[in-house]
Amino acid sequence: MSLIDVRSLTLGYENRTVLRDLSFCVDEGDYLCIVGENGSGKSTLMKTLLGLQKPFGGEIIFGDGLKHTEIGYLPQQTVVQKDFPASVREIVLSGCQARCGLRPFYNREEKQLADRNMERMGIKEYSRRCYRDLSGGQQQRVLLARALCATRKILLLDEPVSGLDPMVTAEMYELIEGLNKEGITIIMISHDISAAVCYAGKILHIGKKTFFGTKEEYMASDIGKLFIMSEEGGANA
Amino acid sequence: MLDKLIDYLQYPFVQYALIVGVLIALCSSLIGVSLVLKRFSFIGDGLSHVAFGAMAIASVLNLTNQMIIVMPVTVVSAILLLRTGRNAKIKGDAAIAMISVGALALGYLLMNIFSTSSNLTGDVCSTLFGSTSMLTLTLTDVIVCGVISAIVVALFLIFYNKIFAVTFDESFATAVGTRSNRYNLLLAMIIAVIIVLAMNLVGSLLISALIIFPALSSMRLFKSFRSVTIFSAVLSVICAVSGIIISILAGTPVGATIVAADVGAFLICTLVGIFKK
Numbered sequence: 312m313s314l315i316d317v318r319s320l321t322l323g324y325e326n327r328t329v330l331r332d333l334s335f336c337v338d339e340g341d342y343l344c345i346v347g348e349n350g351s352g353k354s355t356l357m358k359t360l361l362g363l364q365k366p367f368g369g370e371i372i373f374g375d376g377l378k379h380t381e382i383g384y385l386p387q388q389t390v391v392q393k394d395f396p397a398s399v400r401e402i403v404l405s406g407c408q409a410r411c412g413l414r415p416f417y418n419r420e421e422k423q424l425a426d427r428n429m430e431r432m433g434i435k436e437y438s439r440r441c442y443r444d445l446s447g448g449q450q451q452r453v454l455l456a457r458a459l460c461a462t463r464k465i466l467l468l469d470e471p472v473s474g475l476d477p478m479v480t481a482e483m484y485e486l487i488e489g490l491n492k493e494g495i496t497i498i499m500i501s502h503d504i505s506a507a508v509c510y511a512g513k514i515l516h517i518g519k520k521t522f523f524g525t526k527e528e529y530m531a532s533d534i535g536k537l538f539i540m541s542e543e544g545g546a547n548a
Numbered sequence: 549m550l551d552k553l554i555d556y557l558q559y560p561f562v563q564y565a566l567i568v569g570v571l572i573a574l575c576s577s578l579i580g581v582s583l584v585l586k587r588f589s590f591i592g593d594g595l596s597h598v599a600f601g602a603m604a605i606a607s608v609l610n611l612t613n614q615m616i617i618v619m620p621v622t623v624v625s626a627i628l629l630l631r632t633g634r635n636a637k638i639k640g641d642a643a644i645a646m647i648s649v650g651a652l653a654l655g656y657l658l659m660n661i662f663s664t665s666s667n668l669t670g671d672v673c674s675t676l677f678g679s680t681s682m683l684t685l686t687l688t689d690v691i692v693c694g695v696i697s698a699i700v701v702a703l704f705l706i707f708y709n710k711i712f713a714v715t716f717d718e719s720f721a722t723a724v725g726t727r728s729n730r731y732n733l734l735l736a737m738i739i740a741v742i743i744v745l746a747m748n749l750v751g752s753l754l755i756s757a758l759i760i761f762p763a764l765s766s767m768r769l770f771k772s773f774r775s776v777t778i779f780s781a782v783l784s785v786i787c788a789v790s791g792i793i794i795s796i797l798a799g800t801p802v803g804a805t806i807v808a809a810d811v812g813a814f815l816i817c818t819l820v821g822i823f824k825k
Contacts, residue, residue: 361723380725386717395585395716398772405713409724415706441771461724 312374313338314465314496315360320369322352322359323372329355335515335523339375341462342488342497344511346504346538351518353500355468360498375464380409383462385454387469392450393443399453400438403429406460421460428456432486448479455486465496479496486512504542549797556796562686569788569806572746573758577784578704579738580763581777582715583644590641591629591736592759594648595743596752598625598691601651601658603675603747608662619744626740630732633809677751679744685748686766707731712773758784761810768814768821787813 313336323329330350334426335405337343347353358364360371373379383406406428407421417425430436432452437445442453451471458466471487480503488510491497501507507514507526514529516522522534530533556562583589606614621629629644659672668754704711714731722728739759746755766780791806798805 314781363717363719363722378725380723382723384720384723386719386723389717391585391587392716394767395734396767396771396773397712397716398774401712401773402716405709405716405721407722408709408713408726439772444771454717459784461720525553 314341314373314375314377316372316374317360318370318372320356320359320371321367322355322364323367324355324364330517330521333369333517333521337465337496337498339496340491340494342491342510342512343499343515344507344513345498345515345517346501346502347517353517354469356517357467358543359501360467377465381462381465381472383458383460385451385458385468385471387473388450388454395443397442398439399429399434399442399445400425402442402453403456403460405437406457409461424460425456428459431459432456443492446479447475448482451475451483452486459490462495464494466490466498468497468499470500470502472501472506480506504539508539551671552798553793560687561684562796564687564690565792565802566692566789568685568693569792570785571693571747572742572749572764573784573788573806574781575697575700575738575742576746576755576758577762577780578701578777579735579742580759580784581766581773581780582674582711582735583739583766584760584763585715585734588630588735589756590644591626592739592743592756593643594629594742595622595626596747596755597648597655598651599743599747600675600752601655603752604655606660607671608658615744618747619741623737623740623746626736627733630736648656658761675747675751676753677801689748696741696745700742701732703738707734716773719743751808754803754807757807757810758788761814762787765810765814766815768817769824783813783817784810 315332317335320333321328321331322333329350333356335343345353345356355364359366361380361382361384371379374455378483403425404422406415407417407424410421411417426438427434429438432455434449434452434456437449437453442450445453455466455471456470466487472483475483484506487497487499499507499511508530511526513524514522514526514535516529516534516538520534522529522532524532530539569666582590599618599622599661601613602618605621609617611617619754625647629647656672659668710721710726710731713726714728718728718732742759743752743755750758762780762784763776765783766776770776770779787809788806791809792802794800794809795805
């Protein structure tokens with residue numbers, strides 16, 4: 312059974328439909344990349360998967376005992392966070408908020424989990440540092456550690472490398488690949504088509520035309536060829 | 549000077565003023581950190597003007613207990629403002645500006661047309677800038693203020709981690725199942741209650757200062773949410789106490805003196821913050 316099974320989903324916002332009849336599935340251990348032009352509905356799809364908004368039609372079925380609140384989510388940074396006075400540890404711990412429910416404080420188990428995930432992301436030494444004083448790449452690691460606290464098996468990453476320099480971008484992709492090899496399912500929304508076809512196992516292309524399949528199928532398909540060409544052409548221009 | 553102070557401290561009305569001042573300063577600074585970080589600073593300002601408008605209506609109706617009108621109106625406005633902040637046609641900041649000046653104008657208009665008081669300007673002025681009523685508090689006022697403050701502090705402690713999560717990253721919090729809307733609502737209601745309480749102390753024009761300044765000062769110096777919160781509470785209480793004492797000794801207006809102390813503390817914190825770097 313798939314972790315997430317999306318069946319003929321129709322979605323949009325404010326009564327405007329942006330995507331119709333979308334179907335795809337995510338299996339355990341997948342590395343799925345969602346690509347598409349700006350405004351094609353990538354973020355709407357993501358919000359719908361996370362349960363932040365309701366689909367207009369169709370259904371999302373979670374398998375294997377997964378709930379939509381157990382998806383580790385790496386959002387794009389907001390303006391609020393840029394100068395937020397919070398220590399790295401406070402932020403990573405807040406990934407455990409779903410586990411503690413209405414209990415007001417985090418217990419020892421949750422604190423250990425946060426410590427483990429900080430170690431995993433190589434940010435243990437910064438745990439007392441202030442989030443706003445870190446570099447962009449370090450901040451992403453903090454948010455990734457927080458996402459790992461919220462999930463056991465699946466991460467949803469929204470443009471995880473936007474605004475990072477090329478070196479840090481490569482590091483970030485390697486980090487994500489490492490997590491995938493540890494058995495964590497990855498869904499990544501990305502502008503970066505060359506990285507998508509490099510790292511992902513499956514591609515979901517949304518927009519006027521929809522494509523869902525393995526990366527090899529995508530690269531052989533017309534829609535894939537066209538998109539890769541236009542994006543790379545755009546990058547070179 | 550010290551003798552004069554000790555002498556004054558014997559009087560119950562001075563003691564009451566200090567107790568109420570400390571409680572309000574404590575509550576407003578706790579909530580202030582979240583409000584500033586969530587970019588909701590203006591909500592305090594808007595709501596205080598709404599409270600002024602409601603106060604005007606209450607005095608026109610000649611109610612002895614003005615809280616019956618002021619409290620519900622302010623709480624409802626807080627909820628509406630937060631709701632519209634999300635996705636309404638009129639964007640958050642414009643909505644707040646609209647409601648705030650609208651309420652201010654209507655309030656003054658009502659007081660002008662229907663007022664029975666011989667000293668209208670004085671009435672308006674004391675509602676806007678805080679009155680000597682700070683020094684005419686009754687024991688009941690103090691008890692009401694104490695109970696409400698205790699509730700606010702307790703709510704803040706119980707939901708501390710949730711408030712942090714929702715303040716730092718609302719979409720992440722919602723995605724992992726925290727009901728962000730409820731906590732936003734809670735914050736809005738608490739802030740409305742504090743504003744109504746604080747109207748006696750500093751008047752409706754200066755309330756935002758109590759909410760914003762301690763948080764901003766603290767953010768110059770500290771680097772974790774917990775230390776920012778604790779320091780802003782401590783600083784706020786110190787400023788309130790020294791403000792009240794100075795105003796008694798020097799005969800200055802209570803509200804303005806407290807706010808001046810807050811401004812002074814902010815300047816000092818900013819300087820220290822610059823030198824620390």
